[in-house]
Amino acid sequence: MPDSPIRLLIADDHPIVRDGIRGMFTGDPRFEVLAEADDGARAVELARALDPDVILMDLRMPRMNGVEAIRELARLGLRARVLVLTTYDTDSDVLPAIEAGATGYLLKDTQREELVRAVTAASRGESALSPSVATRLMGRVRTPVTPLSPRELEILHHISQGDTNRETAAHLFISEATVKTHVLHIYAKLGVNDRAAAVAVAFQRGLLPLA
Template identity: 35%
Template sequence: MTSTSAPHLRILLVDDQPLIRTGFRTILESEPGLEVVGEASNGAEALALAPQLDPDVICMDVQMPVMDGIEATRQLVDSGVGGSILILTTFDRDDFLFQTLQAGASGFLLKTAEAEELIRAVQVLGSGEALLDPQVTRRVLARFSTPGAPAPAQRPDDGSRTSQPTVASQHSASGEATPEATGEAPVTEPPSGMPVPPGGALTGRESEILLLLARGWSNAEIAANLVVGEATVKTHVSNVLMKLGARDRIHAVIWAYENGLVGA
């Protein structure tokens, strides 16, 4: 159960089926801190309502009359609406997944998910993070990875970092001590050949964190891996997103794959 200190999140439901919207409203408003502030039956209605209601999260169906969820997502993002968009669909299809992510959606969840998963997804997006089911994430990474490149390293399941070297240690094959081992300041130069993002070149530490984001690690896991504070990681992630011009972590990872930083 969410604590009383949890932020209040405003939600806009967009689905052409009234019963679906009613079900989602019932589920979401059963959780303290979640409020459905409006409903729309198609993408065009969502475009009209979103600027008025200023939702934190927009739960968007894909297939709807008048305007589908993919086009509505694209136009909402282009218009500068601040709410994160969670795609909810009964269709587990790659074309829907990739089109909605490229349109600017921050999350993708099947309607077959449990009620608790819907609540968690809205809370995650409302906090400014992005969310994909792990299986969906693997499909995204496979789609955007360099052809023929090895798959990115997987996060250890046992919580140990001994079998998973940090990015810094991977760049220190000569055996020299890494900044984390010596307590020295992290490197400030990006790896050789690193593409320059629209907002300026990433530092070495920002590049490290982008690579760990691409492995699916959370801020807490990155902090433990690099032996820094979680607040420091959040600052670096914000800088990465700003420099990449990325809406959220998912789109930062897509940028990394499209530009060959991961799997090269």
């Protein structure tokens, strides 16, 4: 008796992308595309109703983004494996997705053969990473985390409170230009590009108290 096909759910807010992904699996008896979702919230609803084996998940979608959807799937205890399929491979995209529970992370320029292998691996609970993402993650493991200075931690705390550079400067009795310089150093050390990502990574690494 042949193995049952791997049941897929596609989540992406672009219809043409969903059509392209569906086309990669249509006609292949090893796979069955159950449904498509155009945002993370709908993906969670469909996952609860249809119990797919693998969800191909975009990251940047309306209503609920991919990382939020992955966290919600984990919270609900759903068994579906999530394979992120996106155009973004920056630290601020990759790390939250992996930490939220994604089984794999591929870019949208992945060839069909590689995508098929990744979906098959994900269905078995095995990790599947695009080369650039794997290199980035290995770099994070091998490169010691540069510690933040006490002043940088102070400024990071003010950033987490929503203070502007000017407000932070007033609190710490330093110039706004000095604050800006420290903020750039914080971004570089955390591997991020904006204030929200800096705060998110800081919480993940225990640099900021949760309460």
